[in-house]
Amino acid sequence: MxxxxxxxxxxxxxxxxxKGLFNRQxxxxxxxxxxxxxxxxxxxxxxxxxxxxxxxxxxxxxxxxxxxxxxxxxxxxxxxxxxxxxxxxxxxxxxxxxxxxxxxxxxxxxxxxxxxxxxxxxxxMSVGSAVGELLKVHGMSDRHRRRAIVEDLLERVGLSASDFDRxxxxxxxxxxxxxxxxxxxxxxxxxxxxxxxxxxxxxxxxxxxxxxxxxxxxxxxxxxxxxxxxxxxxxxxxxxxxxxxxxxxxxxxxxxxxxxxxxxxxxxxxxxSIPTPDPRASIGGIELKGTVPSPTNPPSGCRFHTRCHKVIQPDGVDIDQDDWRGLLNFREKVMTGEIDIEQVRENVAAGGNDPTDSEVRAEIRREFDISETVADPDLEETLSEAMNLLLDDNAEMAGEFLSDEITTPCAQTEPETTVHAPDHESACLRHEGRAAAEPNPADD
Amino acid sequence: MATEGSERFDQVDWSDLSRSGRFDLSINSIGMLLTTLPLALLAVYDTQFIGDRTPTFEFIGLDRTFEAVDFFFIFTLFLAFWYLVLPLYQNPRMTRYYWKEFRRNRPAVVSMVWLGIVFVGGIIGPLVMSAPQQELLVAYQPPVFTSVVESTPATCVGEVMNGRCHGTWEYPLGTTNAGRDVFTMIVYGMTISMQIAFITTTIVATIGITFGTLSAYSGGWVDEIMMRFVDIILSFPTFLMFLLILYIYGGGLGMFIVVFSLFAWGGTARYVRSKSLSISEEEFIKASRISGASTYQVIRGHVVPNVASSIITQLTLLIPGFLLFEAQLAFLGVGDSTVPSWGQLISAGRSDLSYAPWIVLAPGIVLFLTILAFNFLGDALLDALNPEAEAESE
Known part of the structure; x- marks a missing residue:
């Protein structure tokens, strides 16, 4: 090779x-x-x-x-x-x-x-001089020579030599x-x-x-x-x-x-996300929710796990993938304190009279695309418990509770590179078991 | 066009080309050097080899003396010619574009014509007209087409009709209390005004651009210190400083120009700094950097030209301030009364305002028009020198 x-x-x-007075990093x-x-x-x-x-x-x-x-x-x-x-x-x-x-x-x-x-x-600066500037910087001091080269090149890229002075x-x-x-x-x-x-x-x-x-x-x-x-x-x-x-x-x-x-x-x-020209094709788009996390504080483990639609469920858990994604999103929002339970109440109240607790729960589920009951009883209990804590205005406790109970391997382990074919590599934990990651041949 | 057949970009053997090319002087710099050299020699000759009272041009039989201000004025004229006028000729497309934009602003075109007259008058006038002489006999002659009571002038040069003395073409704008021709004095005043305009602009632009770009490119605490120094400059009581120097050393025109321009560049430096910071983020600066150009080349080739065209406006608006200030100082009697500036002329005529108003009015109107013209010009230049804004709005 x-x-x-x-x-x-x-x-x-x-x-x-x-930051600070002494510009400490x-x-x-x-x-x-x-x-x-x-x-x-x-x-x-x-x-x-x-x-x-x-x-x-x-x-x-x-x-x-x-x-x-x-x-x-x-x-x-x-x-x-x-x-x-x-x-x-x-x-x-x-x-x-x-x-x-x-x-x-x-x-x-x-x-x-x-x-x-x-x-x-x-x-x-005329475009001719802008292109010729590189020649000049690299020591071609002959103006006519520079001009000849640049004019030739302008023609090559589909413009005319007379554009030199424009x-x-x-x-x-x-x-x-x-x-x-x-x-x-x-x-x-x-x-x-x-x-x-x-x-x-x-x-x-x-x-x-x-x-x-x-x-x-x-x-x-x-x-x-x-x-x-x-x-x-x-x-x-x-x-x-x-x-x-x-x-x-x-x-x-x-x-x-x-x-x-x-x-x-x-x-x-x-x-x-590539649009297809076929009008009958359904938009099978995978919607990535949220924004790219800040590179100042990237997520642990696989950096994509906060938005991944195929985020791995831990051993012994087998629920609907959308529910799992919803649970993780819910956990994230609660932990960062971004859920304002009062706001949710107001949203529900806008539809009619004073919201009951169960209505608020349903609203939270709807917001995070979590179904009425999560297939796994343990997780369902965890979710209800966390929502109770939230309803009691105890968001901090709810966050701690959720972070203990709901975990994904993606957040804990950094994925290794997996080789699928010569030249084709990816870094995802789901492939870890499938093919042993051999050292990158170019990495000698 | 091509000198060596049609050489293609991929046939250049770069190892052949030395990097000496970066020290090549442009035709402008060569011209500048060639014209400045005799001037410098003349200045040295004037200061070292002949006496203070000997006219500079005695060796060719001319009775003309050059002061330091004159030498510096000519130097700035050379600068303006080689780096402002000649590039306009060298880049006709850009010039046409600027002119097209500039032409839209009618008052500015008129202003430019007026400033052109003042400029040419200031340069040529003193060469073809002899300095106004004191002639008490012809004091208080009225301007042409007007008349005053016969008793006002000592002797009336024009014809006397119905007890009124009429003005003549001999003294088109009348004469002063000492019998000096007002028109000649105004023409001599043009020289002074142009000297103030050119020299202050050069000093302010040089210090401002250097200081501003240095500050922007140094960054960190150097930037901080430089900008705080600018704050000091901006808050300095220049007028008091000038009075102090005046009482210790005496103040000529040169002193006025130096003191006031040395304390006027603060705003320019600040503007240049912010402008260079924004320009250095542009992609064409990145492109220039990856072409291999050194920081100096990038600043000299891209940052300064782009900054300079935006501060031309600011500088143009700075000049009227100086002219007005000079006139004010002259009117107050602070300053060198031997300098034939417009301000001195106004000052000389103020006691005769009731019966010889033309002594004050003529230079006053000229001063007013000149300041107005600079302001119009500055506004129009701001619009004309901004091609990228134009391109974006299309």
Missing amino acids: TEPLLSVRDLKKHYPIR VGAARAVDGISFDIEEGETLGLVGESGCGKSTAASSVIRLEEPTSGEVVFNGNGRGSASRNPDGTHPNDVTEFDDDELMQFRRGAQMIFQDPSSSFDPR YPHEFSGGQKQRIALARALVLNPDLIIADEPVSALDVSIQAEILSLIDDLQEEFGLSLLFISHDMSVIRQICDRVAVMYLGEIVEIGPVEEIFTDPQHPYTEALLS
């Missing part, structure tokens, strides 16, 4: 949170928390996930726009291939350890396209993204990181830009790290896809396999 062009290992980016937002992936030469890897899951931070850490907290980014482009590790375990091609000269060289090997075409160009405000979003492509290409890099390059564009223009990216990739043998939250765009352009949730990669694999046979519940949920 030839070595990959880019190899990211256990990359972390934590933003310190400082009181915590950290773990935007990217240990991700690993490889990109082969000429390959497109998609990085997909909700907003706020750390995709863009991952991108800017890989390209060293921001200094990663820890981890390794081995870049074998620029003819730096076939380097072996130093005796002390560091890699000579580790981007995070590059000095200024090496970093300058790395800039010629990896470039980036940004999301917002309206802010990615200096409004006071200013960003004279172009549409799609045209600006073409120019952004030209800017990323002008140093002839091996790798381009595209951070949501089409999400700000109309669908018809999206398709044009994507096919342009595809053509250029084929012509110049580029590798791409393509970041998007849109699964249909990923499917169109990527060879492999990595699904990110809250700073971690939960599943990575070839795009066809991920789309036909998703292993991680989060991937399933993402896939079910």
